[in-house]
Amino acid sequence: MKRLSEASRAIGVFDSGVGGLTVFKALRRELPREKLVYFGDTARVPYGTKTKESVTRFSLEIAHFLEKRGIKLLVVACNTASSLALAALKRELDIPVIGVIRPAVRAAASLSRTGTIGLIGTEATVASGAYQRALSTIVRGDRIVARPCPLFVSLVEEGWWDRPVVRMVAEEYLAPLKRSKMDALILGCTHYPMLAPLLQRVVGPKVRLVDSARETALEVRAVLESKGLLRRAGTGSDLFFVTDGAVRVKRLARRFLGGRSPRVHVARLG
Ligand code: DGL
Numbered sequence: 001m002k003r004l005s006e007a008s009r010a011i012g013v014f015d016s017g018v019g020g021l022t023v024f025k026a027l028r029r030e031l032p033r034e035k036l037v038y039f040g041d042t043a044r045v046p047y048g049t050k051t052k053e054s055v056t057r058f059s060l061e062i063a064h065f066l067e068k069r070g071i072k073l074l075v076v077a078c079n080t081a082s083s084l085a086l087a088a089l090k091r092e093l094d095i096p097v098i099g100v101i102r103p104a105v106r107a108a109a110s111l112s113r114t115g116t117i118g119l120i121g122t123e124a125t126v127a128s129g130a131y132q133r134a135l136s137t138i139v140r141g142d143r144i145v146a147r148p149c150p151l152f153v154s155l156v157e158e159g160w161w162d163r164p165v166v167r168m169v170a171e172e173y174l175a176p177l178k179r180s181k182m183d184a185l186i187l188g189c190t191h192y193p194m195l196a197p198l199l200q201r202v203v204g205p206k207v208r209l210v211d212s213a214r215e216t217a218l219e220v221r222a223v224l225e226s227k228g229l230l231r232r233a234g235t236g237s238d239l240f241f242v243t244d245g246a247v248r249v250k251r252l253a254r255r256f257l258g259g260r261s262p263r264v265h266v267a268r269l270g
Helices: 002-007 021-030 052-068 079-092 101-111 123-128 130-138 151-157 164-178 192-203 212-226 246-257
Strands: 011-015 035-040 073-076 097-099 116-121 143-148 184-188 208-211 237-242 264-266
Touching (some): 011 021, 021 246, 052 123, 073 079, 073 212, 079 097, 079 123, 097 101, 116 123, 116 192, 123 130, 130 143, 143 164, 151 192, 184 192, 184 212, 192 208, 246 264
Parallel strands (some): 011 035, 073 097, 116 184, 184 208, 237 264
């Protein structure tokens, strides 16, 4: 009986802003019966240029907010927070905490034949070395070639997913990776899956793109199943919180989620 009520609790999903909606969308697709609570820290975005101390503090505040709402599992749907704050979150919380790094690295390692895996993300994510550390625990000898691509976040939020100017920016960012033996490329930032078709054209058909949103959703399902926490009956529900700018978030959410304009609540932390 206890298990049943635990399984009916919500999954918490957080990001620095709206980008984590790519993970939210993948979770919704993979887990249609689950209750999902999304939290976007839009008052303090971006995290990608901030220090480990700040990102950890922000992440813990959000995790405690979601914990108070009785979530059964937390998804850190932000690559920067996963890179900098995952260990602290796991230490502090009594529920499973899943970041976006390991699922993506595992997928990339199994796809790569050359052993050279590309990574693009925010400055903080790339500088943290978190992907490199995760890779070294999964497979020996493979290496990551990484490049921060900070401009992509603004371009995606502008809705410019397939414009010539974005292609030019992508060519510039990805040139050093293309000169390597990379045959898999991790889209290591929440916003980048929106650019996947364009990025695929830039890197060519021989490089497999790894979308951390999808890989994370699969991992969440596997963890819920293994812990007997998967919700097997009922219909799913969505709840959205942000720390600022609910009107803008509503507009962007429609774009990210494809046609749906959700109700967005403004939350006060602390
Ligand atoms: N959500 C962030 C990430 O995935 C991108 C935006 C930011 O810098 O906060 O790294």
